[in-house]
Amino acid sequence: MTTTSDPTVAEDEQRPEIGRARLRREDERALTGRTRWTDDMTLPGMVHLSVLRSPVAHATITSLDTAEAARAHGVVGVWTGEDLPEQGAMPTAWTVSDDMKTPPYFPLSVGAVKHVGDIVAVVAATSKEAAEDALELIDVDYDELPVVVDPLAAKQEGSPLVHPDLGTNVCATWGLDSVTLGTGGDAAAVIREAESDPDQVVVRRTLRQNRITPAYIEPRSIVVDPNAEQVTMWSATQVPHIVRILMSMTQPIAEHELRVVAPDVGGGFGGKLQFTREEALVLLVARRLRLPCKYTETRSESMQSSHHARDQVQELTLAAKRDGTITALDVDLTADMGAYLGILTAGIPLLGGFMFNGIYRVPAYSFHCTDVFTNKTMTDAYRGAGKPEATFGIERMMDELAVELDLDPIEVRRRNWIRAEEFPYATAAGLTYDSGNYDQATDKALAMFRYDELRAEQQRRREAKDPVQLGIGVCTFVELSGLAPSRVLGGLNYGSGGWEHSTVRMLPTGKVEVVVGTTSHGQGHATAFSQIVADELGIPFDDIILISGDTASSHKGMDTYGSRSLVVGGMAIVGAARKVVEKARPIAAHLLEASADDLEFVGGKFSVKGTTSGVTIQEIMLSTWLAHDLPDGLEPNLDADFTFDPENFSYPTGTHLAAVEVDTQTGRVRVRDYVCVQDVGVIVNPMIVDGQVHGGLTQGIAQALYEEIQYSDEGQLTSGTLADYLVPAAPDVLRYRTDTTVTEATTNTLGVKAVGETGTTAAPPAIVNGVLDALRPLGVTDITMPCTPLKVWTAIHEASARATEGQVTA
Amino acid sequence: MARITVNVDGMNFTHEVEPRTLLVHHLRETLGKTGTVVGCDTSNCGACTVLVDGESIKSCSVLAVQADGAEIETVEGLAAADGTLHPVQQAFHEHHGLQCGYCTPGMLMRSVCFVRENPEPTEDEVREGLKGNMCRCTGYQGIVSAVMAYSQTAGEQEAGR
Ligand code: FES
Numbered sequence A: 001m002t003t004t005s006d007p008t009v010a011e012d013e014q015r016p017e018i019g020r021a022r023l024r025r026e027d028e029r030a031l032t033g034r035t036r037w038t039d040d041m042t043l044p045g046m047v048h049l050s051v052l053r054s055p056v057a058h059a060t061i062t063s064l065d066t067a068e069a070a071r072a073h074g075v076v077g078v079w080t081g082e083d084l085p086e087q088g089a090m091p092t093a094w095t096v097s098d099d100m101k102t103p104p105y106f107p108l109s110v111g112a113v114k115h116v117g118d119i120v121a122v123v124a125a126t127s128k129e130a131a132e133d134a135l136e137l138i139d140v141d142y143d144e145l146p147v148v149v150d151p152l153a154a155k156q157e158g159s160p161l162v163h164p165d166l167g168t169n170v171c172a173t174w175g176l177d178s179v180t181l182g183t184g185g186d187a188a189a190v191i192r193e194a195e196s197d198p199d200q201v202v203v204r205r206t207l208r209q210n211r212i213t214p215a216y217i218e219p220r221s222i223v224v225d226p227n228a229e230q231v232t233m234w235s236a237t238q239v240p241h242i243v244r245i246l247m248s249m250t251q252p253i254a255e256h257e258l259r260v261v262a263p264d265v266g267g268g269f270g271g272k273l274q275f276t277r278e279e280a281l282v283l284l285v286a287r288r289l290r291l292p293c294k295y296t297e298t299r300s301e302s303m304q305s306s307h308h309a310r311d312q313v314q315e316l317t318l319a320a321k322r323d324g325t326i327t328a329l330d331v332d333l334t335a336d337m338g339a340y341l342g343i344l345t346a347g348i349p350l351l352g353g354f355m356f357n358g359i360y361r362v363p364a365y366s367f368h369c370t371d372v373f374t375n376k377t378m379t380d381a382y383r384g385a386g387k388p389e390a391t392f393g394i395e396r397m398m399d400e401l402a403v404e405l406d407l408d409p410i411e412v413r414r415r416n417w418i419r420a421e422e423f424p425y426a427t428a429a430g431l432t433y434d435s436g437n438y439d440q441a442t443d444k445a446l447a448m449f450r451y452d453e454l455r456a457e458q459q460r461r462r463e464a465k466d467p468v469q470l471g472i473g474v475c476t477f478v479e480l481s482g483l484a485p486s487r488v489l490g491g492l493n494y495g496s497g498g499w500e501h502s503t504v505r506m507l508p509t510g511k512v513e514v515v516v517g518t519t520s521h522g523q524g525h526a527t528a529f530s531q532i533v534a535d536e537l538g539i540p541f542d543d544i545i546l547i548s549g550d551t552a553s554s555h556k557g558m559d560t561y562g563s564r565s566l567v568v569g570g571m572a573i574v575g576a577a578r579k580v581v582e583k584a585r586p587i588a589a590h591l592l593e594a595s596a597d598d599l600e601f602v603g604g605k606f607s608v609k610g611t612t613s614g615v616t617i618q619e620i621m622l623s624t625w626l627a628h629d630l631p632d633g634l635e636p637n638l639d640a641d642f643t644f645d646p647e648n649f650s651y652p653t654g655t656h657l658a659a660v661e662v663d664t665q666t667g668r669v670r671v672r673d674y675v676c677v678q679d680v681g682v683i684v685n686p687m688i689v690d691g692q693v694h695g696g697l698t699q700g701i702a703q704a705l706y707e708e709i710q711y712s713d714e715g716q717l718t719s720g721t722l723a724d725y726l727v728p729a730a731p732d733v734l735r736y737r738t739d740t741t742v743t744e745a746t747t748n749t750l751g752v753k754a755v756g757e758t759g760t761t762a763a764p765p766a767i768v769n770g771v772l773d774a775l776r777p778l779g780v781t782d783i784t785m786p787c788t789p790l791k792v793w794t795a796i797h798e799a800s801a802r803a804t805e806g807q808v809t810a
Numbered sequence B: 001m002a003r004i005t006v007n008v009d010g011m012n013f014t015h016e017v018e019p020r021t022l023l024v025h026h027l028r029e030t031l032g033k034t035g036t037v038v039g040c041d042t043s044n045c046g047a048c049t050v051l052v053d054g055e056s057i058k059s060c061s062v063l064a065v066q067a068d069g070a071e072i073e074t075v076e077g078l079a080a081a082d083g084t085l086h087p088v089q090q091a092f093h094e095h096h097g098l099q100c101g102y103c104t105p106g107m108l109m110r111s112v113c114f115v116r117e118n119p120e121p122t123e124d125e126v127r128e129g130l131k132g133n134m135c136r137c138t139g140y141q142g143i144v145s146a147v148m149a150y151s152q153t154a155g156e157q158e159a160g161r
């Protein structure tokens, strides 16, 4: 049962569209197979590219012979790194610290390979099959080098070096401290003191974030037509604007010569926010050949080469008084970058640095992070980017604290969380949470979940020594969403602004084109954004269309990632629409022969206050287009641009509760019930919000129970297909029960927060806390994600072995 | 090369194909039927599911030559000629059974076949029935609701006939 209040009727007469569960206008094309994915495209004379990927994790290339491949049937050309001297280094957009080391990273590797899947050559041929066949004729000799796959090992002196020229595997170090920030006390000192104080407790844990991958279902695909007026690239990307600018900054093409189009894009989840080597290669080869070129990755290539995520070791220390009040939190993080740096790679753990304190009052906080290189695929953003990792850390620690103090996990949270009357609240990590009401959401969730009944059942099962134990998992979270404000990003050395742009164009017939800089890959922008514009302009939903995802028509934008489309992009739309209204006002006054100040604009119509007659904005547009009778000096158009740069992030929050059954005989975990009550601010389209929540929860549960990118000690990827990387299917997950509470965001006039990343943020700790809650009476204190049957079973058996050993020695 | 004829969504197509060509590539590349898509190379994702002589199959797991003479139904043939959505499409629309839409063609074709085999499924049976099709966006909740709703309309239509 989904209990979102009746969605089909909007409650606000002034805003009849916002809050309404409009069915999506995106659906019809997708349902009828008329979508246009990049791989669907064929251009006259198009050739197909395939790339040769390294089968070894670390090696010097001693010889690379492409002659035979070049002569093969259908082959148009073969290139290695040395054959493409014009290729520029792949960029990273985030230099997190002065000590950050940026290793060489080119579209085609030159001289060495650093991970399985690294690219050494590219073939162009008249068919994909011919290109693939030719790959087998390329002769490469690898002189294998020592490999490091574990991030902690990579930090050690004497570890094999991923990039020997850098002289270290440490990419960067970065920290945050409430003393230097002036936001709180000295965490180390507080912890030291707590250690020798019987009235305080110190909880230390080392937690791991498993390496996972976004696993969008549409493989990445790129088509480049070098013969168009502007060289045109279609790419399955979340970030056409960013691809264009980074391409022009690093590869031999000027920005104005390149047009990047993201047509229909199948999923992203951060996985498609790179500027990729494959994109650069298709462009380079297409320009050399003067022929349209296409490259589409296979799933196995995707697993090897599209970025991975998470992969952290978190050493956490939490100090608290005996009543449960937190006094300090210290975080020492080791984050695995993989072998190279993508656009955001080094900054992802840093984003988490702001969120380890979660929703709690933490009087002293310190965070230190070491980014390290390993011989694995690079990591970067995945749904939540840094914040799920941080939320996992603090929410696991809250449970550990509860166990230590023998408190209910909800109670220990309640004693620490920021109270409704304390907002806006400045955290020790230096952020200001604008609004929230954690009691409200939690109380609602507890009631829906029937928490007390489940606790009673848990007790019964424990007493009965039931082979299937029940665990209750809790996560109370807050997210940092809507990557912006530009000023803040600048302070973090992030190589881009965080604003977003929109143009609202009134057409002569009164219809409206809304141009946005964000791109959609399933989030329903065309529907939700049209709802916003319909309310702002008071015109019918069906009179609005959205234009996005093409740098030629959507000329400015920062694209879609970090839950910024609504909270940043949506506000750009509101700003542009309001400018349109203001442009129309003097024309309305002229037409109505009234003073502009006397006019009110309600429901799409200007009228003199207190009267009913008036003129609609759509009528005004027609007269503006005719321009027969405009006030002197007025420009005859009603188009407006607006660029929005918010003052703050957005902070969605909520409480997730999971009931998990753990079969102690097989180790199998079954999620029996999952309730979440979230505060995502004002909701534009509850149906779309529910969909985002369900999808995010599934990915979050998948991180907790199923998914893991695994490497052997030699750096071989052992989870390289969807057969062994376990993306959940329908029977693996359940029907979620969701609801919302609303505290409006105070940092934007729509009052919206964000929603896309809440599920991946909150579900992993909720599930793992639940599994451990089920197994604690058996002596199990930790299981690393994913909690597979084997790991759970092993943990139970190790705990019982420890217990027996304890009895023997006692 | 082998000469094959397939009937796709009511139209016959005769072509010479390489013996190694997969049915999905024949549909997409030779026939231009790009509604059916590819998501993996291990027959795990189900994105390429079509109906071959009424059976839902992953078109990446059969060769085009194996489909010689077969009647193939794809997502592009589901809606009526006047554009009216097929009840399964309508159900996915109404229950938010798709987000990015990439898995959708395969999901729809699998759902049609599944409901034909099991006209009154329970929710668990729907989930089991869709286990060969992956969706990364929806968390399956909208999809499962859609298939439940579709099974009801399909049942009512049968009863009404
Ligand atoms: S493409 Fe056929 S199952 Fe994945």
Ligand code: FES
Pocket: A217, A266, A267, A522, B097, B098, B099, B100, B101, B102, B103, B104, B134, B135, B136, B137, B138
């Ligand atoms: S809707 Fe995106 S994969 Fe299913």
